[in-house]
Amino acid sequence: MTLRSAHWYAGDYRNAYIHRAWMRRGSPGDAFDRPQIAIANSASDLTPCNAHLTEVARSVANGIYEAGGIPLELPVVSLGETNVRPTAMLWRNMAAMATEEMLRANPIDGVVLLGGCDKTIPSLLMAAASVDLPAVVVPGGPMLTGTFRGVPLGCGTDVWRLSEEVRAGTLSQADFTRSESSMIRSRGHCNTMGTASTMALVAEALGTTVPGIAGTPAPDSRLLEAAHGTGRLAVELVTADRRPSTILNTASFHNAIVALAAIGGSTNAVVHLLAIAGRLGVELTLDDFDRIGSRVPVLVDLLPAGRFLMDDFHRAGGLLAVLREVRDLLDPSALAVTGKPLVSYLDDASIWDAEVIRPRTEPLVAEGGIAVLRGSLAPSGALIKPAAATPELLRHRGRAVVFDSIEDFHARIDDPTLDVDASSVLVLRGCGPRGYPGMPEVSNMPLPRKLLAQGVRDMVRVCDGRMSGTAYGTVVLHVAPEAAAGGPLARVRTGDPISLDVGARRIDVEVAPDELAARTPNTDGFADPRRGWERLYVDHVLQADTGADLDFLVGSSGSEVRRESH
Structure with a gap:
């Protein structure tokens, strides 16, 4: 077998000498x-x-x-x-x-x-x-x-949970800060x-x-x-x-x-x-x-x-x-x-704690894999993780409350005058591969403070971004095409009825196709990079449904040896 590295090191000529000498x-x-x-x-x-x-x-x-x-x-x-x-x-x-x-x-x-x-x-x-x-x-x-006050902490997940409790007024800011040193x-x-x-x-x-x-x-x-x-x-x-x-x-x-x-x-x-x-x-x-x-x-x-x-x-x-x-x-x-x-x-593998790893006959969730949704809101697809969702919300119809960017969301979500209730569907756009850019983990939007105070702990949320793997909730994410790529999400308006039916694998905006197509797409809050990696990324990134890679990187190119320059 000839080693690939022999193209650098083998032989008595000058370039091989240089490669060996500098590495010896x-x-x-x-x-x-x-x-x-x-x-x-x-x-x-x-x-x-x-x-x-x-x-x-x-x-x-x-x-x-x-x-x-x-x-x-x-x-x-x-x-x-x-x-x-x-x-x-x-x-x-x-x-x-x-x-x-x-x-x-x-x-x-x-x-x-x-x-x-x-x-x-x-x-x-x-x-x-x-x-x-x-x-x-x-x-x-x-x-x-790690543990805090005798309770195990799941890093990430318990950050989201504890921060929501602070916003709901059921955990003090001092205790929240105190838990910080226990998390990691x-x-x-x-x-x-x-x-x-x-x-x-x-x-x-x-x-x-x-x-x-x-x-x-x-x-x-x-x-x-x-x-x-x-x-x-x-x-x-x-x-x-x-x-x-x-x-x-x-x-x-x-x-x-x-x-x-x-x-x-x-x-x-x-x-x-x-x-x-x-x-x-x-x-x-x-x-x-x-x-x-x-x-x-x-x-x-x-x-x-x-x-x-x-x-x-x-x-x-x-x-x-x-x-x-x-x-x-x-x-x-x-x-x-x-x-x-x-x-x-697998022959010698065993479950040593059936509470942590359930036997097939007693699953945590009978059918809990990631579900792929399509419909008028996500023609190229969207995802939902049923195991992390509230079962009652897996089939839902509600009025859209639309946010044009994560900054818009943060500015308005806790406004006591925001027209939102527990049946509303929170819609966040401008968070896809192009729109942000980079497709951030913002899809698991915090709930409005006034609804948290009423005891609401989950709502249907729809976004073209991603969600942290440590997060939970009834979240439809990776919506493709994203708003910044001309997807229907860019044309949704507050008040539009949104229907979710995970069993039927559907996510739809209940607006007549002609009316939706006639609307001017929203572009507020979309990224407009001028230079560097962000410019290259936005110009060449693919959509979430194909992996969000760059178009010119798709396909294996092999381990060919570079030309010598000495």
Whole structure:
């Protein structure tokens, strides 16, 4: 086997001398004959959920070297969900593009992908799929559960819950602030079934991690053991020429959708899976999520849809225990990155706590997968997560109360004169990929203060943006086309009747088509970037129903070697 890195290091000519000399720096003489394994590390102090990945990288490096490879740490763009403004999603595609280009440009034979916080695993998988070098993921893992006044806290979910209690006057601002230091107990990403946990588990269901790793808590020493083993595996991937294109196919995405439904995972996984599939040229549509996943039972009793948290999930048996319960729904032909069928790892899986992971016969929700809605308000589709919604609101008709931007929403939602009641449908537009830009997590709109005071805790909400995976409520999101792309959402007016029927998979604005088409689309509050990445993004981003990638990045381009310049 000829290593890709040999195009840099092999031979006696001047350019090979330059490459070897500058990289030698104490390495043994045979270092350039071994597989060169990049460790794509998204650690950053500004991405607190990933800050510990430098320690994980050391264990990966030890495994690589032990197996005969050369570990090379490669810092990559790191996106911290809680800090980055205006929204981390604006840079997911940039992070993927930058990682892809660095892998292609350097003398790399394989890569270990270290991610945790929401956008890091998706961007790394998009990059790996595009460059198609042997690749494997090590998820950074969730944090341990913190408590406040003896009650477990789900980070994210309990922020939304406690902040609403402050707005409702049932929790003091002082107590709310006091809970802040209890929320984040340890290293690691969110401990709810938010996007970070979801994408780690989905990465395992796709076959891109060593089976059994995803969900291991970040402080757990078994994560370092798994990282060491993954480093060893990375060398094997190169020698076996096992690439993403040989692992990721229709069967893999089928299994990822089943897993997403069974764990009650984040709606954000839909847009990320669509983007990863797009990089590979795998046919995947919104309809596949409804067809494959919408009737799958939710078996995991975790916040935001349930009661427990990720360290409970891990001790209860983890993802393999869940997949064993729905084994008949999986495609047995899908492989794990180890080269073995994913289903071959399920024989020894067990549920150790049936309260946390329910048996198939006693699901948390009988049919709780993500539902895809269409209709006059969302011709290209929209999503709703029934398991996080109020059952009585899954079929609803109400009067629209329209907000033209998130700033407009914040300015008016608590106005005591706002014409809104519990039956109203809150509509927020200008929050899609183009309109914001970046498709922020604002769809789970806080309820009007005056309704909170009346005891209202959920309403139907409709938006072209996203929702945090840690959030809950009856929220229709990812509406496509978005308002800024000319979708019907741009023509909705306050007072229009909106009808939702999740059972029928419909979301409609009850306005005559001719009248709706004759209205002037709203453009208030839409983004108008002048330069830089935002300009490039707005000009080229696709809609949510196809993954919100950039149009010129769709499709795998392979691991060809760059031309020499010396």
